[in-house]
Amino acid sequence: MTYSIAEAARRTGLSIDTLRYYERIELIDPPARDTGGRRTYSEDDIGWLGFLTKLRTTGMPIRLMREYAKLRRGGPATASRRKQILVEQRRDVLERIAELQGSLDVLNYKITNYEQIEKDMAGLLAAPQEAAS
Amino acid sequence: MTYSIAEAARRTGLSIDTLRYYERIELIDPPARDTGGRRTYSEDDIGWLGFLTKLRTTGMPIRLMREYAKLRRGGPATASRRKQILVEQRRDVLERIAELQGSLDVLNYKITNYEQIEKDMAGLLAAPQEAAS
DNA sequence: ATTTGACCTGGAGTGCACTCCAGCTCCTAC
DNA sequence: GTAGGAGCTGGAGTGCACTCCAGGTCAAAT
Numbered sequence: 001m002t003y004s005i006a007e008a009a010r011r012t013g014l015s016i017d018t019l020r021y022y023e024r025i026e027l028i029d030p031p032a033r034d035t036g037g038r039r040t041y042s043e044d045d046i047g048w049l050g051f052l053t054k055l056r057t058t059g060m061p062i063r064l065m066r067e068y069a070k071l072r073r074g075g076p077a078t079a080s081r082r083k084q085i086l087v088e089q090r091r092d093v094l095e096r097i098a099e100l101q102g103s104l105d106v107l108n109y110k111i112t113n114y115e116q117i118e119k120d121m122a123g124l125l126a127a128p129q130e131a132a133s
Numbered sequence: 134m135t136y137s138i139a140e141a142a143r144r145t146g147l148s149i150d151t152l153r154y155y156e157r158i159e160l161i162d163p164p165a166r167d168t169g170g171r172r173t174y175s176e177d178d179i180g181w182l183g184f185l186t187k188l189r190t191t192g193m194p195i196r197l198m199r200e201y202a203k204l205r206r207g208g209p210a211t212a213s214r215r216k217q218i219l220v221e222q223r224r225d226v227l228e229r230i231a232e233l234q235g236s237l238d239v240l241n242y243k244i245t246n247y248e249q250i251e252k253d254m255a256g257l258l259a260a261p262q263e264a265a266s
Numbered sequence: 267a268t269t270t271g272a273c274c275t276g277g278a279g280t281g282c283a284c285t286c287c288a289g290c291t292c293c294t295a296c
Numbered sequence: 297g298t299a300g301g302a303g304c305t306g307g308a309g310t311g312c313a314c315t316c317c318a319g320g321t322c323a324a325a326t
Contacts, residue, residue, distance in 0.1 A: 005273070016273090017315055025313095036322050038273055051239070058236045062313070076250070083247035090240045093233050100230050103191045106184070107223045114216035117209070138303070149303085150285055158283095169292050171303055195283070 002032070002040040012049040019049075027052065027062065027069050058093050134176060135165070141174040145182040152182075160185065160195065160202050191226050 008031075009016045019039075022028045028048065031039045041049075055065050068085050071078035141164075142149045152172075155161045161181065164172045174182075188198050201218050204211035 015315080018313085020274090021314060036273080038322085051243075054236050054239045056313095057232055058240070079247055079250055083244060083251075086240050086244050086247070090237065090244065093237050093240065097230055097233050097237075099190055100226050100233075103187050104223065104226050104230075106187045107191070107219050107226065110184075111216060111219050111223065114212055114219070117212055118216075148285075151283085153304090154284060169303080171292085189283095 002042055003046065005039045005041070008039075008041040008046060008049070011046050012053060014049065014053065022049075022052070025062065025066065027066050029073070055089070058089055059096065060089055060092075064089075135173040136175075136179065138172045138174070141172075141179060141182070144179050145186060147182065147186065155182075155185070158195065158199065160199050162206070188222070191222055192229065193222055193225075197222075 003011065005016050005019055008014075009019055012019070014022075019028075023030055028045065031041045031045050034040050052065055052069075055068070056062075064085065068082060071082050071085075136144065138149050138152055141147075142152055145152070147155075152161075156163055161178065164174045164178050167173050185198060185202075188201070189195075197218065201215060204215050204218075
């Protein structure tokens with residue numbers, strides 16, 4: 001089973017332009033073509049694109065994804081460097097998560113402040129009625 | 134106590150150019166100036182910059198930070214909108230963390246694969262010796 | 267046979283968040 | 297009084313990751 005570029009885009013969540021762009025910058029190998037010269041993406045192509053998008057969501061720069069892609073073409077001999085890239089990326093992701101959690105604390109603190117302000121405002125609004133009663 | 138732009142940069146981790154840039158785009162109010170026309174950042178300025186950088190690390194676009202900054206100038210009347218922005222950002226951060234955790238699973242899976250390959254390689258290297266012994 | 271719609275190419279354009287630069291002023295130290 | 301260093305301004309340039317476009321091809325449907 002193969003997929004047209006439109007189907008590949010739908011399945012990967014990337015745009016058609018991005019798929020062609022990834023090919024241009026040699027992030028992916030040129031997919032096969034049909035008789036009309038149109039790209040046909042294999043299941044493997046889709047899987048690789050899926051992995052790449054996972055790497056993208058970790059914030060890996062395309063530069064590094066390209067290196068990984070290039071190594072992948074180099075076969076088993078490049079496995080240790082590839083592993084190294086992933087291990088480093090995992091470290092980055094863990095750092096990023098910790099950083100986000102830190103920011104989350106700040107957000108929660110600020111939000112709590114605003115809730116306190118809301119409570120105070122409600123108190124001020126209620127007060128005159130209490131005084132009137 | 135006030136700080137020169139160089140000190141403010143050091144304290145906030147932003148560059149001098151970024152500080153001036155933030156001022157230009159009205160993300161921060163123009164700081165006071167000394168007699169020579171040089172910027173002098175107050176403790177409050179530094180605190181606000183610190184909060185802004187926290188927001189930046191959450192991935193909040195500068196566009197939105199500008200809106201928040203503008204609201205802040207608007208005083209208490211804008212508190213509920215400001216809170217709303219922070220609550221939405223908190224949701225985004227939680228999503229982002231979940232997404233990163235998902236990517237982490239993929240990375241761990243791949244890394245485990247590479248480790249398995251390494252073990253297999255070691256086995257292949259060891260085998261001839263075993264045969265020889 | 268022609269219209270339609272998906273896809274093709276090379277190249278230009280976009281938005282974001284900075285970052286750098288030239289040419290200037292101002293204060294401090296010698 | 298002059299040399300050096302920090303800071304000033306307006307504006308241009310950068311890197312990244314797309315995104316869009318014009319002008320063309322190709323196959324299927326009418």
